[in-house]
Amino acid sequence: xxxxxxxxxxxxxxxxxxxxxxxxxxxxxxxxxxxxxxxxxxxxxxxxxxxxxxxxxxxxxxxxxxxxxxxxxxxxxxxxxxxxxxxxxxxxxxxxxxxxxxxxxxxxxxxxxxxxxxxxxxxxxxxxxxxxxxxxxxxxxxxxxxxxxxxxxxxxxxxxxxxxxxxxxxxxxxxxxxxxxxxxxxxxxxxxxxxxxxxxxxxxxxxxxxxxxxxxxxxxxxxxxxxxxxxxxxxxxxxxxxxxxxxxxxxxxxxxxxxxxxxxxxxxxxxxxxxxxxxxxxxxxxxxxxxxxxxxxxxxxxxxxxxxxxxxxxxxxxxxxxxxxxxxxxxxxxxxxxxxxxxxxxxxxxxxxxxxxxxxxxxxxxxxxxxxxxxxxxxxxxxxxxxxxxxxxxxxxxxxxxxxxxxxxxxxxxxxxxxxxxxxxxxxxxxxxxxxxxxxxxxxxxxxxxxxxxxxxxxxxxxxxxxxxxxxxxxxxxxxxxxxxxxxxxxxxxxxxxxxxxxxxxxxxxxxxxxxxxxxxxxxxxxxxxxxxxxxxxxxxxxxxxxxxxxxxxxxxxxxxxxxxxxxxxxxxxxxxxxxxxxxxxxxxxxxxxxxxxxxxxxxxxxxxxxxxxxxxxxx
Amino acid sequence: xxxxxxxxxxxxxxxxxxxxxxxxxxxxxxxxxxxxxxxxxxxxxxxxxxxxxxxxxxxxxxxxxxxxxxxxxxxxxxxxxxxxxxxxxxxxxxxxxxxxxxxxxxxxxxxxxxxxxxxxxxxxxxxxxxxxxxxxxxxxxxxxxxxxxxxxxxxxxxxxxxxxxxxxxxxxxxxxxxxxxxxxxxxxxxxxxxxxxxxxxxxxxxxxxxxxxxxxxxxxxxxxxxxxxxxxxxxxxxxxxxxxxxxxxxxxxxxxxxxxxxxxxxxxxxxxxxxxxxxxxxxxxxxxxxxxxxxxxxxxxxxxxxxxxx
Numbered sequence: 001x002x003x004x005x006x007x008x009x010x011x012x013x014x015x016x017x018x019x020x021x022x023x024x025x026x027x028x029x030x031x032x033x034x035x036x037x038x039x040x041x042x043x044x045x046x047x048x049x050x051x052x053x054x055x056x057x058x059x060x061x062x063x064x065x066x067x068x069x070x071x072x073x074x075x076x077x078x079x080x081x082x083x084x085x086x087x088x089x090x091x092x093x094x095x096x097x098x099x100x101x102x103x104x105x106x107x108x109x110x111x112x113x114x115x116x117x118x119x120x121x122x123x124x125x126x127x128x129x130x131x132x133x134x135x136x137x138x139x140x141x142x143x144x145x146x147x148x149x150x151x152x153x154x155x156x157x158x159x160x161x162x163x164x165x166x167x168x169x170x171x172x173x174x175x176x177x178x179x180x181x182x183x184x185x186x187x188x189x190x191x192x193x194x195x196x197x198x199x200x201x202x203x204x205x206x207x208x209x210x211x212x213x214x215x216x217x218x219x220x221x222x223x224x225x226x227x228x229x230x231x232x233x234x235x236x237x238x239x240x241x242x243x244x245x246x247x248x249x250x251x252x253x254x255x256x257x258x259x260x261x262x263x264x265x266x267x268x269x270x271x272x273x274x275x276x277x278x279x280x281x282x283x284x285x286x287x288x289x290x291x292x293x294x295x296x297x298x299x300x301x302x303x304x305x306x307x308x309x310x311x312x313x314x315x316x317x318x319x320x321x322x323x324x325x326x327x328x329x330x331x332x333x334x335x336x337x338x339x340x341x342x343x344x345x346x347x348x349x350x351x352x353x354x355x356x357x358x359x360x361x362x363x364x365x366x367x368x369x370x371x372x373x374x375x376x377x378x379x380x381x382x383x384x385x386x387x388x389x390x391x392x393x394x395x396x397x398x399x400x401x402x403x404x405x406x407x408x409x410x411x412x413x414x415x416x417x418x419x420x421x422x423x424x425x426x427x428x429x430x431x432x433x434x435x436x437x438x439x440x441x442x443x444x445x446x447x448x449x450x451x452x453x454x455x456x457x458x459x460x461x462x463x464x465x466x467x468x469x470x471x472x473x474x475x476x477x478x479x480x481x482x483x484x485x486x487x488x489x490x491x492x493x494x495x496x497x498x499x500x501x502x503x504x505x506x507x508x509x510x511x512x513x514x515x516x517x518x519x520x521x522x523x524x525x526x527x528x529x530x531x532x533x534x535x536x537x538x539x540x541x542x543x544x545x546x547x548x549x550x551x552x553x554x555x556x557x558x559x560x561x562x563x564x565x566x567x568x569x570x571x572x573x574x575x576x577x578x579x580x581x582x583x584x585x586x587x588x589x590x591x592x593x594x595x596x597x598x599x600x601x602x603x604x605x606x607x608x609x610x611x612x613x614x615x616x617x618x619x620x
Numbered sequence: 621x622x623x624x625x626x627x628x629x630x631x632x633x634x635x636x637x638x639x640x641x642x643x644x645x646x647x648x649x650x651x652x653x654x655x656x657x658x659x660x661x662x663x664x665x666x667x668x669x670x671x672x673x674x675x676x677x678x679x680x681x682x683x684x685x686x687x688x689x690x691x692x693x694x695x696x697x698x699x700x701x702x703x704x705x706x707x708x709x710x711x712x713x714x715x716x717x718x719x720x721x722x723x724x725x726x727x728x729x730x731x732x733x734x735x736x737x738x739x740x741x742x743x744x745x746x747x748x749x750x751x752x753x754x755x756x757x758x759x760x761x762x763x764x765x766x767x768x769x770x771x772x773x774x775x776x777x778x779x780x781x782x783x784x785x786x787x788x789x790x791x792x793x794x795x796x797x798x799x800x801x802x803x804x805x806x807x808x809x810x811x812x813x814x815x816x817x818x819x820x821x822x823x824x825x826x827x828x829x830x831x832x833x834x835x836x837x838x839x840x841x842x843x844x845x846x847x848x849x850x851x852x853x854x855x856x857x858x859x860x861x862x863x864x865x866x867x868x869x870x871x872x873x874x875x876x877x878x879x880x881x882x883x884x885x886x887x888x889x890x891x892x893x894x895x896x897x898x899x900x901x902x903x904x905x906x907x908x909x910x911x912x913x914x915x916x917x918x919x920x921x922x923x924x925x926x927x928x929x930x
Binding site (some may be wrong): 130163184366368369387388389394398401402405406408409415419420423425426430431433434437440441444445446447448499500501503506507510511513514515517518521522524529531532533534555557558560561 | 624626628629634674675678679680681682684685686687688689691692694695696698699702703717720721722724725728729731732735738739740743745750753754757758760763764765768770772775776780782783842843844846847870904905908909923
């Protein structure tokens with residue numbers, strides 16, 4: 001049981017100790033961080049395979065729980081309750097896996113970027129606090145870890161480029177504000193139930209107060225995971241932060257944490273009523289569609305991935321909004337899958353950026369031949385996220401669709417609208433495919449630019465995490481219905497039965513058969529006497545040089561539609577960004593107050609007296 | 621395992637579906653010829669085409685493209701078509717054993733061929749192919765939602781089951797779904813979805829021979845093109861078969877019913893052929909609007925009607 005204590009404390013201590021090592025020895029810091037993450041991985045595996053338990057670190061805390069604390073009537077033990085059930089066993093394991101893989105990648109990637117300070121320190125602090133947040137049962141303890149995570153998030157964006165400071169500030173403000181709102185929700189919960197331990201709370205959402213508490217906590221989960229309308233920090237983050245940090249935080253860790261908390265509030269803390277389901281499901285599908293529409297028109301490939309990191313959250317939210325066993329398992333499965341392919345995509349984007357130094361899709365192209373491993377890994381991730389069978393993204397989306405259809409058989413307002421949820425979820429998946437065709441086509445396929453002739457594949461430490469993640473994606477897809485889902489998600493959600501049938505192992509085997517068959521057809525076919533020729537576009541030699549079809553123009557027809565065009569324009573003016581809206585409102589307020597400051601003394605005197613009179617009136 | 625391989629490769633998968641599909645494509649060409657007052661090709665013409673491409677014609681590979689991706693795309697196209705074919709045809713031909721897939725799985729598998737065409741086109745490095753690829757993707761975007769709405773309507777009619785064989789058996793008990801008003805509307809919408817899925821006129825903007833010289837297929841020749849032909853033959857059979865299974869009671873092979881089953885398929889293909897012969901090509905933007913507004917509207921009307929039991 002002490003593993004739980006170690007897994008939280010060791011990264012925090014080593015992370016703090018690394019501050020003492022000067023920045024010159026960045027490699028040394030990286031290696032130390034990797035060893036720490038391996039240690040955490042071992043502990044998390046022990047916790048995962050071990051028993052489930054509620055845990056309060058008595059022996060360690062008894063010494064701390066000194067006379068002084070007792071004299072001020074503060075019982076430390078009461079506030080340090082940990083609880084390990086099958087849900088956070090799973091989350092702990094995946095946090096550790098991602099931390100290890102991304103640190104491996106960072107060794108090469110970060111040392112090149114001279115401007116980043118204290119990367120590994122904050123990385124390890126984040127790791128330790130995430131373990132703490134996931135394992136803690138007491139809401140206050142949870143909140144403390146959660147708050148520190150907001151701060152380290154801020155420190156991991158900064159000082160990469162000029163815009164990153166603005167992005168970091170935005171992230172800090174949005175995440176910080178949501179944490180503040182969560183405190184309110186926790187206070188209400190404490191008022192209603194009189195306890196702060198999550199395992200003891202189970203409230204019906206039948207009056208205004210509980211619904212308010214639910215929404216305040218929902219805002220916390222949504223902001224962390226990045227669901228509409230609290231998503232706007234994620235695209236800016238992925239655009240400006242180093243790719244490894246985006247892969248670690250918004251892509252994998254924050255999803256795991258945010259969705260973990262969403263699972264807690266939807267399943268354990270509250271009992272949802274029908275209207276709340278409608279609200280959550282609507283927010284889910286709105287997240288899917290709006291974010292993916294924004295992703296479709298992005299030019300910056302890291303920002304494109306950021307919008308997808310938002311869009312995919314919608315599927316998980318839909319899964320939890322359904323509230324059925326199938327829906328919950330599907331949401332969790334999608335969370336794991338999303339973290340796998342999205343961190344992989346961001347890491348491969350990091351590889352491309354690392355080698356080319358370009359950020360825009362139109363500036364790169366045709367890299368598949370010079371970076372074959374990155375390309376194949378990125379293709380696997382892209383097909384996974386688009387839900388192409390038999391990869392993992394398909395498996396979890398298929399479960400979500402089944403969950404929706406299963407849910408539609410029930411009676412209730414949310415149930416009767418099942419076709420809306422299903423149609424929008426599937427449309428989102430098609431739009432995801434479209435924008436990843438642009439991503440893959442624009443970066444890796446097409447004609448290679450002259451300036452990229454000399455580019456080489458990234459070093460082994462950078463592609464190895466990609467390959468591992470890609471294998472995870474394939475494995476989780478191929479063995480989804482037979483092994484992964486029963487093994488990982490039955491303990492959490494309960495033994496549900498699938499509505500549909502999908503024999504992923506058999507189909508994957510048939511893919512191998514068809515590849516062999518295809519090779520045989522090529523072999524017996526007349527392919528041996530092939531020749532290569534430049535592509536023909538008509539109009540002679542010169543057309544070819546000019547006629548490069550830009551991937552950026554891919555979906556221009558779609559954005560040309562009037563309605564969408566207006567929406568895109570509004571989005572560019574940041575009308576859908578809650579941060580900018582708030583900023584505008586605050587500026588407008590301060591502007592209107594500043595009108596009162598006109599520098600005329602008599603006016604000021606009147607204000608002072610008026611204020612005085614009002615205060616007196618209230619006091620009397 | 622050997623049984624599954626047989627289902628996949630020979631009957632009713634790859635070989636069977638491809639042969640029937642090739643025959644249907646001959647039928648399509650013959651009807652087209654009649655419409656245009658020509659004589660039309662002999663029955664075996666599709667097979668001649670296929671084997672000529674496979675064995676005789678020279679293969680030209682794009683110089684500036686990614687050849688590996690370019691060559692592997694057709695393999696996956698054939699796989700996608702064949703596996704979707706197995707999942708559709710096994711319940712339709714009444715084979716109970718073997719492996720199954722629900723209609724959501726079939727829905728996803730049916731997009732694989734189009735997707736591989738796009739990836740292959742982009743890998744060729746040809747700008748015209750890229751234009752075709754972008755159009756094909758936009759076409760997928762526009763019909764995918766409609767196609768799903770049709771499936772959702774059918775799921776609703778069938779009492780929330782997504783198993784293809786159950787949908788067929790429910791119809792053989794209670795009569796075909798196409799017998800109701802909502803069923804007829806769904807049938808019409810489905811036919812247009814097939815038209816777009818097969819990229820036939822009026823939705824052939826991705827290929828558009830006269831404009832962008834066969835677009836997504838422009839760089840394909842010889843053996844890889846033969847594989848694409850194979851995938852197209854399979855798709856040409858399984859999509860009408862899927863429609864018949866979902867809305868028109870499926871197929872039956874007892875006694876005189878064989879004739880009816882064959883006529884059903886010929887009728888659906890005839891519809892596709894006549895639509896493609898009597899319409900001009902629409903621009904991609906028009907196609908998007910056509911599906912996004914009108915076809916979706918029809919599908920939603922059908923769903924609402926079927927909700928009230930019509």
